[in-house]
Amino acid sequence: MLKTLTPLLWTLFSAGGMLAALLYPVHLLLTGFAIPLGWVPAPSYPALHDLVAHPLARLYLFALIALPLFHWAHRFRYTLYDGLQLKHLEALIAVLCYGTALLGALVAAWTLWSFR
Amino acid sequence: MTMSSSAPAHYRPYHPKWYRQRVSVWWWLEKPVYALFVLRELTSVAVAFFALMLLALIRAVAAGPEAYARFQAKLQSPLFLVLDGIALALVLFHTVTWFNVAPKALVVRIGGRRVPDALVAGAHYAAWLGLSGVVAYVLLRG
Numbered sequence: 001m002l003k004t005l006t007p008l009l010w011t012l013f014s015a016g017g018m019l020a021a022l023l024y025p026v027h028l029l030l031t032g033f034a035i036p037l038g039w040v041p042a043p044s045y046p047a048l049h050d051l052v053a054h055p056l057a058r059l060y061l062f063a064l065i066a067l068p069l070f071h072w073a074h075r076f077r078y079t080l081y082d083g084l085q086l087k088h089l090e091a092l093i094a095v096l097c098y099g100t101a102l103l104g105a106l107v108a109a110w111t112l113w114s115f116r
Numbered sequence: 117m118t119m120s121s122s123a124p125a126h127y128r129p130y131h132p133k134w135y136r137q138r139v140s141v142w143w144w145l146e147k148p149v150y151a152l153f154v155l156r157e158l159t160s161v162a163v164a165f166f167a168l169m170l171l172a173l174i175r176a177v178a179a180g181p182e183a184y185a186r187f188q189a190k191l192q193s194p195l196f197l198v199l200d201g202i203a204l205a206l207v208l209f210h211t212v213t214w215f216n217v218a219p220k221a222l223v224v225r226i227g228g229r230r231v232p233d234a235l236v237a238g239a240h241y242a243a244w245l246g247l248s249g250v251v252a253y254v255l256l257r258g
Contacts, residue, residue: 014221020163021214021240024207026248028166030255031173032200036191040256045181051254052177061174068167075160083154085141108171115178 002094009074009098016071019064027064058112066105073101155206156213162206165199215240 034040043051051057077097081087144150176187190196218240219233 016163017210017214020207021211022244022247023251024163024166025204025211025244026251027170028200028204028207030252031169032191032196032204036188036197042188043255045177045184048184049177052174061170065167065171068163072160072164072167075157076164079154079157079160083141083144083157085139104168104171108174111171111175111178115174 002091009070012067012070013074014071016067016069020068020071023064024068052112053115058115062105062108062112065108066101069101069104070098073097156209159206159210159213162203163210165203166207211244215244 030040035042052061074097077093080093080097081090086093144154173187176183191200215237219236222236224231224236
């Protein structure tokens with residue numbers, strides 16, 4: 001089962017890694033520092049609400065959350081195998097990692113789909 | 117005669133027990149390159165942290181102005197500033213390592229000639245700067 005899924009999981013890992021590399025630094029800098037610390041004028045609540053409500057923005061945000069979660073799942077899974085030598089727990093670790101990513105992706109999909 | 121009527125001899129296939137040196141769980145602390153490798157893999161934890169933070173932010177926006185204000189107040193707390201600082205450092209490490217191996221994963225040929233690694237990596241850095249500018253513009257305009 002894991003073997004047949006490997007190409008798909010690797011593609012998700014790769015796509016998520018690229019999105020995170022290109023877009024996470026600027027989002028983290030703005031959300032985590034520039035806006036809360038007042039380095040830039042913060043967007044008003046209505047402006048932010050309207051922005052997120054836009055269908056393209058919702059699609060963008062879904063990709064921006066879901067794909068990097070699968071990137072995490074893939075990397076973290078191998079880190080646990082190699083770093084902590086847990087190769088014997090392969091199936092359990094894979095289910096926990098990809099399952100967590102899938103759950104996060106589903107919550108993101110639901111949140112963005114039902115956004116009003 | 118009696119020999120041939122008996123069951124065929126059961127041979128045990130030769131199976132040596134290979135000598136394996138036990139590797140410590142702390143193998144990645146033995147050399148700086150090993151530690152950097154594990155650090156690179158652990159950048160994924162910062163990636164997941166920020167993915168969940170984005171999700172929480174969107175849920176706060178969906179829940180209304182009060183929930184959004186509470187979320188903003190939380191982001192101003194020292195705890196979150198420290199966590200975000202660690203996450204930003206790790207995410208930047210992810211970006212740099214990702215772009216630097218990109219030429220090895222993505223071999224581009226133009227006119228039968230391989231595009232130099234520096235150019236492929238450079239294109240990624242240029243795209244990074246451009247997209248960062250677009251995101252900042254869309255989020256912060258008026």
